[in-house]
Amino acid sequence: MTILAQGSDVGNPLLNIAIFALFVVVTMTLVIRASKTTKKASDFYTGGGQFSGPQNGFAIAGDYLSAASFLGIAGAIAIYGYDGFLYSIGFLVAWLVALMLVAELLRNTGRFTMADVLSFRLRQRPVRMAAALSTLAVSLFYLLAQMAGAGGLVALLLDIHSQAGQALVVAVVGLLMIAYVLIGGMKGTTYVQMVKAVLLIAGAGVMFVLVLLAVRGNFSTLLAQAQMAISGSANPSVASTDVLAPGAKYGISGMSKIDFISLGIALVLGTAGLPHVLMRFYTVPTAREARRSVTWAIGLIGAFYLFTLVLGYGAAKLVGPDAILAAPGKENAAAPLLAFELGGTLFLGIISAVAFATILAVVAGLAITASASFAHDIYASVIKHGNASEEEQVRVSRITVVVIGIVSIVLGILAMGQNIAFLVALAFAVAASANLPTLLYSLFWKRFNTTGALFSIYGGLISCLTLIVFSPAVSGRPSAMFPSVDFSWFPLSNPGIVSIPLAFLLGIVGTFVGARRTEDPVKQAEMEVRSLTGVGVEKAVSH
Template sequence: MTTLAADAASVGNPALNIAIFVAFVVITMTIVIRASKTTKKASDFYTGGGQFSGPQNGFAIAGDYLSAASFLGIAGAIAVFGYDGFLYSVGFLVAWLVALLLVAELLRNTGRFTMADVLSFRLKERPVRMAAALSTLTVSLFYLLAQMAGAGGLVALLLNIDGKFGQGVVVAVVGVLMIAYVLIGGMKGTTYVQMVKAVLLIAGAGVMFVLVLFAVKGNFSQLIADAQATVSGSANEAVAGRDIAAPGAKYGISDMSKLDFISLGIALVLGTAGLPHVLMRFYTVPTAKEARRSVTWAIALIGAFYLFTLVLGYGAAKSVGPDKILAAPGKENSAAPLLAFELGGTIFLAVISAVAFATILAVVAGLAITASASFAHDIYASVIKRGNATEEQQVRVSRITVVVIGVISIVLGIAAMGQNIAFLVALAFAVAASANLPTLLFSLFWKRFNTTGALFSIYGGLITCIGLIVISPAVSGKTTSMFPDANFDFFPMSNPGIVSIPAGFLLAIIGTYIGGRRKENAAKQAEMEVRSLTGVGVEKAVSH
């Protein structure tokens, strides 16, 4: 095992890797600085002034959504567990149908900057905005946790950095760069970086896809057979006994693991429609029609990419092998870079790794600006200042929030290093589906829904989900847990979605009936229904 670790940690040329990283940072920072010259108002900082076209925003959504979990985590999960790892890809992609059909256009028609704009349209503004902002911050931090963990493992592999301290330094550097991108460029700069990153990521994965299939003369069945042969020869008996072409390698071990898979699937499919950084992207386009076009472009790009991950995962299992992958500093997250090294040597590894690094930077920048906008616009301007904050004050508070979030995410990212980041992102999806989705859907579609129901749903879903995560095997009780030496895993499933998501919907209903029928939202609800379905009044509200 020591030899494997050494081999895995010595791939590539650290100097070349650093050079390509620096080149990418310089190019993207130049783009961000240019974008900053037109970032003057709060709408520019939060939503890029709503000036992006549907295709542009579709690429940006793909850049925002195709995170390190998609590229590094899923490829690694497929390489080690086979079929079960691909379930992440299926869940992440199918989720976009929910977002397209239920929230994209309606959200664009009824909000301005954040998810809380929609929720507070016909409900009591201050308590709902506070709840929505806290939920947004929580989901964003979970997502940031995964990206930071991925950054630590990836760069540790490429720069021959071993140990917690070295990887922690890498996480800190990523956090500082994230803060710089957002402070300088706002949403405009972040969007351009995400567009560039989407093109690079899909192109890079596409090249690897072609190379892997070329090696087996386009015979996918042969690829799976070769991957199975490598896995069967593993020195680890548990790994060697896996059938990576059939379901069950990870989620079929016991009845509880099968239930855990159902929980994961529910969280992935329903979570996207409640992710604040994805929802915020619908406000960067001028019309609801462009919002729909954004999602259709995003689905096409994301769908193609997830098909690539299936081949990349089995390609890594065949050419690298699970032993070497699990011995590398980033463990499962190192599968894609190690495959790149096998396919094209040092230079190709450096390029693909730079793309992965770009992926992390673009996603964390999007998350940071979403969280900061939610705090500044919803908590500071609407709750603390009661609507009396100027745009300059909001932007200043937002910038300060970015720094605070950056520091917190660095600390949490160091604690989460070594975890599979696709799994960590799945937890963020569970939180979003438990706290945000029920409130959004009921606010848009249920006339009787009221403020009490919204508060019950957001806080109840949030507390239930976070509470179950804390007492799950994801945090303690196993060698793969965040705190492997502790033991308070009273909840048996790693993903709480199967319990916390229905709880969020149920609490929304209970809260609504407890709140009773009030006239607080009758007129506003009628206005919201017309606006959400027709778009009438949107431009006036935005210009105002």
Template sequence: MDATAGSNPWLNIGIFAAFVVVTLVIVFRASRNNRTAADYYAAGRSFTGPQNGTAIAGDYLSAASFLGICGAIAVNGYDGFLYSIGFLVAWLVALLLVAELLRNTGRFTMADVLSFRLKQRPVRIAAATTTLVVCFFYLLAQMAGAGALVSLLLGIPDKVGQGVVIAVVGALMIIYVLVGGMKGTTWVQIIKAVLLVAGAAVMTVWVLALHGFSLSALLDHAVATAGNPAILNPGLQYGASDASRLDFLSLGLALVLGTAALPHVLMRFYTVPTAKEARRSVVWAIWLIGIFYVFTLVLGYGAAALIGPEAIKAAPGGVNAAAPLLAFELGGPLLLGLISAIAFATILAVVAGLTITAAASYAHDIYANVLKKGKAEPGTEVRVARRTVVVIGIVAIVGGVLANGQNVAFLVALAFAVAASANLPTIVYSLFWKRFTTRGALWSMYVGLASAILLIVFSPVVSGSPTSMFPDAHFAWWPLSNPGIVSIPLAFLVGAVVTLTAKPTEDPAKQSEMEVRSLTGIGAEGAVRH
């Protein structure tokens, strides 16, 4: 089965172009009020909880959720659905541990929270560094998804053509963020979230209708097409060996703990006016994300039943093509074009959110607070952020070309592992441990970041296997594909040991102020207006 043979590239391009034009108009309209740093980074804190929750869902339901998870379920069955479970459960950690406390304590970025009672300069540099690295890994996944999707739709099998596609996505993303800032990006994410959930709902009902609305009939059909009953059981991907079982534990740790440390998710809590709205945001996001992940179960097994795992793996785009192939099987070229346009919108919106987060981290934390010692003019800070957007866009394009062909859900899991290793220990310790010191924070962040990246570089992800980024090279000495099982506990341990073996130098009054503000919100609004 080959969707590209029956699809109409010009129809697909037309649907893509219509979406891009509509969203660009929205972005330009939203950009008219981008005068201050608060407008550009936090959309003037003008969004309600439900609006922001929908935007968070739009930020979170990335190419990994739609393309990668559907493909993982279609090919690996039960083990693929573990991505959905991990991504959803992670929101309970974000809701219970960080959402309200971060909103009360910070202004624009994660570093605002970490440097509240610790030493500003070194902590902001460390937080900005980890933010940029996490955003880069996440951007790799989105760019790889763009290459897979458009290569399928336009029938571009060669890497050069897919590289051009990735460059176009990068250029569009730069325009969105340069012009619209956080407000424009948020409206694009709201529109995208509604379209994505609606599109997935239509396909889910369609697949179930073909099987008499019987999930059992759908699963039986999937087993018959795949010729493998193991797709209904645990262990197809993560049960073959001891190493694969450890890899599953590592993946689970990264998924569940990573969300509460993702900079582009954390930054969303600053776009609402109060901590109460931040909580409402997360509740709305959980509902939308949870409903969507139920849909992925039906869509993944639907693709396995109607197309087959082998046909999916052989298609342009590989496992990431499962959802578009299913759309073509159900509704022909028109549904393929519509669903693919939604997936393309998904990529653009998430990439824009990541880029503005990375740009804000550099401009606000490094330029304004480290280089200018908090005395930068707001207009200058926004100009620096916009220049940073261009640089990040170019780096993302180059990285996306290298990562093209990897499963996007898997690439996002690496970003989660880096975030959970580099950011989460310091966030948790800063919010809940009075004795935590600047030295503990720096050691935790840098050791977590370095260990995660080191283990990824020397893992089968980068070299040593046919699906590696560099398949012809062989320098993989670490057997696991995800570093979380080592790097996350190591970062927690190092932060605790360094803190306990060093003399506290932080101001106790500042620690008490942070505790009161994070738990009650008293004083937070004054800091926001500052």
């Protein structure tokens, strides 16, 4: 391969920065325009519910397709083949769960946050506090992963190797995130995510076409040549088995297969419990538009993940696994190196800018979700007992954005070089364990009560965090967060196969334990009618 073994001398860092700066200027212009119509709490939190289904579908795609999707999956396929593509399948199938179970019902029963739904017919203060803490936990870990990813990727994209230089990039991303949210609120963030989705999917689509042209449109030839490149690698980290069949990564032992099942459960179920995804259902005017937005998102996200299959095998053929693993960022370098091989310096600069835009859009969505949850659920409902004005909520939310931004910058700098995939998996596992069981019980089980909700949320949250702390992802392995020590008594890297069923079970146990305390039957009936028909939604939103 003509790509330098050092991997860092690829492309022009100044060109990469210039293209990224152009993206920032364009999107900041949109954000400033959006700020002129951001006056009420509903404008700041949900964009006033004025986006159409297709617009929101693009925004959901922009919110969901993180740097891990673009860079991580392409790299995983380039090194592990079929097993790497299983991530794409898990992420995509998850949207069917969101569409069938939560999208329309959530839009009908909530207003700003997930806690609106969970506390609709239950006791407000304890349930909102629990839901808000769970939302903050998921958002923080997701933010941490994205911010740390920004520092890791910059080594290749901008040719910065020093820890101080990477820390500076993390700080710049954090400050831009704070600016986007403070200035434009949900409207500005949505526009950024829409632009980012178009750029990301278009960039991946162009690379998809160029890879197929390189093999004259013959996908079978691409697979065969990628198999030869991977099997001929001298790197012991590269899979030596058939990468066109299952087992290159998750077939090593029986425990690794169970670990993959656990990861798959967390990915499929966690998406329907991710608070920044759920909040997107409130940015449309009706439940019908919420359903349309998910349909659009599934199409866009599905197309993107199909692109990753060709990009991954294309990187294995055109770049080679040895060159990928020798570059800074290792597997994450597959897509940028492929872009350089396909289109040279300019194309690499564009893809580099898209990668940064991806991180920027995702962290902005996470920040506004976390700030809305704190201001609306903890400050207004718990601290102020529901007596906070909309102006107070927006002010507290803006302050929270700054605090969250600073904390994420610090944690992102500290986490540079750590296992980013672990942090992303943690966010999905927490969402699937703490949020989804309680959400489904609230929507579909009449007998479900406050005690069941608290058992499910806190039980799922605590069990998930505990099992991950004592898993091989944190200690006991060379790739762990703390490789020099070993306190991993739990054998699986992802706890989903244990913590998710446990959270569902605790919801049932808590409901029967607290059965003597009856919830408001009127509110229960109102929630059932509203969730299924949408009657009363517009009146609630207007207030």
